[in-house]
Amino acid sequence: MRKSKVSTKIDADYVNQKYIKFLSSISIEFRFSLNCLLSWIHLWRQSRFDHNATLQAFEIVEQHTELQTLLLEQLLNWRLAPYEIDPHASSVSLNVDFHYQKLRKFQYSLAIEFKSCLNRTSHLTQLWRQGQLDRSATIVALKEIEQNAKRQSQLLEKLLNWDFAPHEDHELSHELSIKA
Numbered sequence: 001m002r003k004s005k006v007s008t009k010i011d012a013d014y015v016n017q018k019y020i021k022f023l024s025s026i027s028i029e030f031r032f033s034l035n036c037l038l039s040w041i042h043l044w045r046q047s048r049f050d051h052n053a054t055l056q057a058f059e060i061v062e063q064h065t066e067l068q069t070l071l072l073e074q075l076l077n078w079r080l081a082p083y084e085i086d087p088h089a090s091s092v093s094l095n096v097d098f099h100y101q102k103l104r105k106f107q108y109s110l111a112i113e114f115k116s117c118l119n120r121t122s123h124l125t126q127l128w129r130q131g132q133l134d135r136s137a138t139i140v141a142l143k144e145i146e147q148n149a150k151r152q153s154q155l156l157e158k159l160l161n162w163d164f165a166p167h168e169d170h171e172l173s174h175e176l177s178i179k180a
Contacts, residue, residue, distance in 0.1 A: 015080060015099070016163060022078055027160050030071050033064045034153050041146045054138060061145055062125045065118055068152070072118070075159060076104075076111055106162055114155045117148040 040060040047053035079100060124141040127133050133141055 018080055019078065019162070023075075023160055026071055026075055027156070030068065030156050030160075031153075033067050033071070034149050034156070037061055037064045037149050038146060041142055041149075044142060049135070049139060054142075057142060058125055058128050061121060061142075065121050065125065069115075069118055072111065072114060076107060103162055107159060110155050110159050114152055114159070117152050117155075121145050121148050 037060060040057045044050075044053045044057040121144075124133075124145055128138060128141060
C-alpha cells in the first residue's frame with residue numbers, strides 16, 4: 001500500500017488577523033483598567049491618605065482586579081472555531097493546533113506572573129477590608145498594588161505581542177495521510 005498526502009493550506013496571516021482583531025478590543029479594556037487603577041492610587045496619594053479616598057481607592061482596586069482576572073481568562077482561552085478557518089472543517093488542523101500550543105507556551109509564564117500580581121493585590125484588598133491593615137500598612141499595601149499594576153502593564157505588553165504567523169512561510173498547513 002502506498003500513502004498519499006492531501007494538504008490544506010491555511011493563510012497564517014488570516015489567523016493572525018483574527019487574533020489581532022480580538023486583541024485590539026481586549027487590550028483597550030486591559031489598559032483602561034490598569035490606567036484607572038494607577039490613576040486612583042495617584043489620586044489617593046494626592047489626597048494625603050484621606051480615609052474616604054482610601055476607601056474609594058480600594059473599591060476601584062477590587063473592581064479592576066476582578067475585571068483583569070476575567071480579561072486574562074478571555075485572553076488565555078482565545079481560539080478560532082474550526083468553521084472560522086474552514087467552513088467545511090469539523091476540527092482545527094494539527095498544524096493550527098500546534099500554533100495554539102506555541103501561543104499557550106508563550107503565555108504560560110507571563111500569565112503565571114500576571115496572576116500572581118492579581119492574587120497579591122486581591123489579598124491586600126481583603127486584608128484592608130477585614131481591618132487588618134493599620135494606616136502605615138495601608139500605605140505600604142497601596143504602594144505594592146501600584147508596583148503590581150506597573151508590572152502587569154509590562155507583562156500585558158508582552159502578552160499582546162504574540163504573532164501567529166510562522167516566520168518561515170506564512171502558511172499553516174495540515175496534511176492528511178491516506179492509505180491508497
